[in-house]
């Protein structure tokens with residue numbers, strides 16, 4: 141994680157689930173908070189890696205960039221992988237093309253006070269016949285499930 145991001149965030153226990161990422165200072169709207177780092181994988185590779193991680197009982201941290209690619213933050217990721225989902229988020233994750241590659245930048249979409257948990261909307265596809273995950277974001281507009 142680059143040092144300039146470090147001043148923005150800290151990792152702590154979340155009220156939503158497990159660990160979460162929190163604002164280390166008051167942050168103005170539209171500030172770039174942190175980059176979501178990891179290794180870019182094609183779908184086929186991501187699927188096989190996920191199977192391996194699950195067989196090792198590892199928590200899996202992956203971010204979908206587009207229909208073909210996923211960023212795997214399980215082994216090479218930084219603190220951004222701990223950002224929880226909210227249906228009424230204070231941040232957004234944006235994929236920007238960069239030197240013929242990708243970068244995922246998490247920016248805040250409103251002013252955030254020191255100590256607030258950072259969240260973005262995972263926008264997962266609605267999972268048919270897949271294990272559904274109940275959402276604990278607590279937002280008034282909560283959709284009840286994160287997938």
Ligand SMILES: C[S@@+](CC[C@H](N)C(=O)[O-])C[C@H]1O[C@@H](n2cnc3c(N)ncnc32)[C@H](O)[C@@H]1O
Nearest residue numbers: 156157158159221222223224225274275276277
């Ligand atoms: C990228 S991790 C986020 C960090 C996670 N809290 C941890 O401690 O590792 C994503 C996982 O966190 C949990 N999670 C994130 N947002 C959630 C929410 N709004 N409600 C319930 N679980 C959530 C789910 O288990 C999800 O698969």
